[in-house]
Amino acid sequence: MDFIIILKKYLNEAGLSAYLTIGNALFLIYLGIERFNYLFLRIKTVSPEAWNEINKKILQRDYNSVLQICNMTKDSPQIEVIKAGLMSLDSGREAMKSALGAALVNITKNCEKKVNLIGLIASVATLLGLLGTITGLISTFKAIEVADAASKAAKLSSGISEAMYSTAAGLSVGVAAMVVHALITTKIEEITNEAQYTGYTFATLVEKSERGED
Template sequence: MELLAMFHQGGLVMYPLLLCSIIAVAILVERLRTYKKAKSNMAMLREEIPAHIHEREALLDICVRDGGVAAEMVYAGAEQGGTPEQQNQRMQSAAVTIAGRLRSYLNYLETIVTLAPLLGLLGTVTGMISSFNVLSVADGQPFAITAGVGEALIATATGLCVAIIALVIHTYLVQVQDKLITDMEEMGNVYIGALTGMPLMNDGEQVREVAGDVSAA
């Protein structure tokens, strides 16, 4: 009941702030479910893909059974066969598409991080305007302005809380997304290395030659 009373005291800006918080939590839930499905069994892929590098049907079956984005990228390269260069190009295209899919909705969180404090500031301004209006007509009633001040403080605090929560959610999801992209880059390295017989590099250069600079796409 106290929270509900504070919500009403915060003024009209509390409603868009509530909407922002709901959207942030909804994005978190949706992205976590998506990223869970996108995660590959990297230990299995590192072992199975080189072992079946020249058995295309078995290789494709391994990718389908894994279901993660790293396996999806390898599947895109191996599905139609061809030279290592052709498969490399198809994997690069698939990696860029997958990376864009992994970034879906994160821009909304960035917007909420910026918007929520501004809404809180708007509530501060409207609350102070109410306070001065009350003060001008409430001569001899020094406590008449407290409602407006309370509205201003509640709106400001709520806006900051929503922005902080959205920022934490965004940072966490970006880290998970980056890990998935790193898995894609590593698996591109493993696949092309096994296909061409090239030794795997530890410095990540061959990874980016295969998958492209996906994280910056």
């Protein structure tokens, strides 16, 4: 109940910038949940046991077994890279490297989808807080022109409240967006680094298998 009362007071005091800031906050919540679900829950990593088995089968040039192992793991960028390499093996070394690079680009694109919007929210929310601060100060200065002391006090209070509420709300949403953006970009870097390492390891193992090395 206290939150509802504070929210109503904020909407009454802060004016248009309040509604825009709340809109930004709701959009941030939607984007944050969607990206966290994809990056932290949906995407899976290859288990050490499966990875060791894949390495062994590649060195043995048993690519059908590698593909079977890959088909057992869904929603894994590492598996996506390995599959891309497997499908291009018959086309030559350069084609394989191109396929691995294309897979990495696709993984990065899927991970970074909508992330730039979260960064935009951080900037916009802060600017909306500044906008509310300015409009509140304008209302405060206008109140100085009022002759009646009682009206002047009420308008001064309203203008100052609008400025303070807008600043606090804008900064709160902006800081939250920056934190969400930092967490997501860190996870994206971790995922893409793993995918790049997988591509490098796959190419190295294929070269070793062709030379007959263990």
